[in-house]
Amino acid sequence: MSGILGYMGKRNAIPILLEGLEQLSYRGYDSAGIAVFSEEKELQIRKAVGRINQLRNFLLHEPVKPGNSGIGHTRWATHGVPSITNCHPLTGCGEQFIVAHNGIIENFPQLRRTLLQEGHIFSTDTDTEVIPHLLEKYDTGDLEQTIREILPLLRGSFALAIMSKAQPQVIVGVSQDNPLVVGFGKSESFLTSDITALLPYTRETYPIKNGEIAILEPEKVTIKSTAGEVREPKRTIVEWNVQDVSLQEFEHYMLKEITEQTKSVEDTLAGRISEKGIVLPELDPLLLAGSLSKITRVHIIASGTSYHSGSIGKKVMDQLLNIPVETSYSSEFQYDHPPLDEQTLIIVLSQSGETADTLSALREAKRFQSPIIAITNTPGSTVSRKADSTVYTKAGPELAVATTKSYTCQITVLIMLAIWLAEKLGSRDLHPLPELMTELKRLPEYVDSTLIMTQDAIDQFAQVTYDQEHLFLIGRGLDYVLALEGALKLQEVAYIHADAYAAGELKHGTMALITPGVPVIALATQNQVMDKLISNIKEVKARDAFVVGITTIGDELLSEVVDQVLYIPNSHPFLMPILAAIPLQLLAYYSGTVRGHDVDRPRNLAKSLTVE
Incomplete structure (x- = not known):
């Protein structure tokens, strides 16, 4: 969703804001802007609809004087x-007052109505605009204190970066159920919605928590509670580096991330498989608390x-565990779920760890004291902080909107978790586990072979889809779930x-x-249903469909x-959804590029959905 960036330091803020907003653009956006105080303390605001390049071009015609403090924003309407x-x-x-905002102010209609009655003049259609008007109404002369005055009036999920003309060398960051991270540099500091924007400058970070505000000033950052109590932030060192977020020799992030799956799966498995079984020390607190014995x-x-x-994880657990396993969409769970209690183990998945619907579902589960395991790719994310235990995927940064390597790493973790449980x-039967463990160790090798075997063949098939507006995928069992992801x-990315x-x-x-002539992709990696699937393929062939197996x-x-027919390596049936996902990802990529689409930034989509 929308992205926030703030800079306070000794360097010129403008190029830092623009480069940071470029990094945040993968979250999805339709416009972008910056606000910078010049060295003479003059406020300068520039905005543009479209890509960051539109903003850069506008700045060439309407230059901004250098300044060392500013905020920027990419907006997803x-x-x-x-x-x-x-x-x-x-x-x-x-x-x-100058405000950049991510999230939604749920009670903005009531606030706006009151402010209009008091004579405030609104110029936008946004919920955000109530915030600077409230700051004007309750202005105490001190930015930090004024923000404290208005925060209790705001309902919803939001992250804010706020500046004021009266204190141009101060930026205040606020997070309420919406990600906002402080970055600590040498004599400089940053605010951002996503740590990827910080990697060129620092890897030392702190996620602002609910009930906290961050005050960025020259040479220092102070974290306080909204009541004014100073807190010592526990800083986190991010393992990612600049190379992880650069395109290198690739034309698109999506292709880069598809080809990185050998390493990402290998990193996700590293240190988690031993001769005795699966090693997940992250879950030891649940064992020690006795939570799992009641499940x-x-x-x-x-x-x-x-x-x-x-859903893949559910089907694997159905085979390995002797207890019922269910799945729910996050957006549905909070309103419609089965009875919950301490005996229901909740597993929440979110690549970013900030998905609003998933966080709402997590909070709903906590009301019933259900033990919660999170699977996420982002250390320090809200999901990881709210869950009882967290198992991290090791996919590394994923900047294309369409998820690829995080998907295969999530399945890898779910299979390990199923074995562990x-x-x-x-x-009911531990007999299949040794064979599954053996194949799991070889999974990176199989992934690498799949990438080599399928890339050219899928590129050719993508040409077949060039003038097709409809395509069908079919499968049975695990292959059916994979078909849903392929679709x-x-x-x-191909529309x-x-x-x-x-x-x-x-x-x-x-x-x-x-x-x-309609294209049909038939997934046939599960031997136990092969005969039935072939019968289904014959049925669509009898209607002259063009079938790729x-x-x-x-x-x-x-x-x-x-x-x-497209061949991939043969492995344990539980691992086939990982391997068979790769040609489907490549098909989507090449189908999108052959049609001339921006596969990294699909229209109307955002990477991290931080609003419901």
């Missing part, structure tokens, strides 16, 4: 259309791609109307959509019934 007027940073009736069921909660990886809780990827179906359900209505090396049945 929620209230009000994308426009210069609605673009942040925003001010009130005058330019006393009678498991509930997996996630959104989007994370929901698909959670089977060992700790007891299982989502094609929708996200193809792609639908996934359980193959056995085609004849119950969907067959009416199969017309001559994805199967394992050594399978000779599929090639006889499809138009084109």
Whole structure:
């Protein structure tokens, strides 16, 4: 979603803000702006609709004097259309206070109505604009104290970066259920919605918590409670570096991240497999507290791609555990969930650790004292702080909007977690675990082979989809869940109307959509349902569909019934959704590029959904 950046230091803030906003652009945005105080303390605001380059071009025609303090913003519209007027940073009736905001002020209609009655003049359609007007209304002459006055009036989820004309050498950051991170440099400091924007300057960070404010001044950063109590921040050193967020030789982040999956899966497995089993010391607190000994069921909660990886995890756990396992969309769970208690283990998945719907679902589960395990890629994220225990994926930064390596790493963690739970809780049958463990150790090798085997072939198939507006994916069991993720990827980056179906359900209505030449991708990696799947393929072939099969090396049945076949390495059935995801990711990538789309920044989409 929207991104915030703030800089306070000795350097010229303008290039730092622009480069940082470029890094934040993967979150999704439709406009961008900066506000900088010049060395003469003159406030300068510049905004543009479109990409960061539009803002850069505007600055060439309307230059900004150098200054060492400023804030910037990339806006993803929620209230009000994308426009210069609605673009942040925003001010009130005058330019006393300058605000960049991510999130939603839920009670802004009531606040706006009262402010209008008091004579305040609004110029935007945004919920954000009530904030600078409130700051004007309750101005105490001290920025920090004025912010404390208005915070109790705001309801919702928000992150704020605020400056004032009266104190141009102060930036205040506020976070309420919305990510905002302080970065500590040498005689300089930063505010950002995402640590990727900090990597060129510092790796020393602190996420601002609910009930805290950060005051950035020259040479120092102070963290206080909203009541004014000074707190000593526990700084975190980020493991990522600048190379992790650079394109290097790749044209797009999406392709770079697909090809990084060998390393990301290897890093996710590292140190977690021993001769005795799966090693997850992060979960020891749950064992010591005795929480797991009471577990009678498991509930997996996630959104989007994370929901698909959670659905794979559910099917694996169904086979390995002797307790019921359910899945729910985060957005539905908080309003409609089964009975919860201390015996229900909750597993929440979020790549960013800041997904608003997932955080709401997590809070709902905590009301019933259910033990919660988080799986996320982002240390220090809100999900990791709110859960009882966190297992981190090691995917590294993921800057393309479409999730690829985080998806395969989430499944990898879920399989390890399923084995770990089977060992700790007891299982109906531990016999399959040694074979699964052996294959799990070889998973990076299989991923690497899959990338080598499929990239060129998928590029060729993407040409077939060039003039197609509809595409279908079919599969059974684990392959059906994977088909759902493959369809989502094609929708996200190629803008193809792609639908996934359980193959056995085609004849119950969907067959009416199969017309001559329509592309159908048949996923065939699960041997126990191969015969049934081949029958389904014959049904769509009888309607003249163009069928591409994805199967394992050594399978000779599929090639006889499809138009084109793509082979991937053969491994344990539980691991096949990881390997078979790769050609689907590549298909989405090449289908998007052949159509001329910006695959890293799909239209209308954002990477981290920090508003509900």
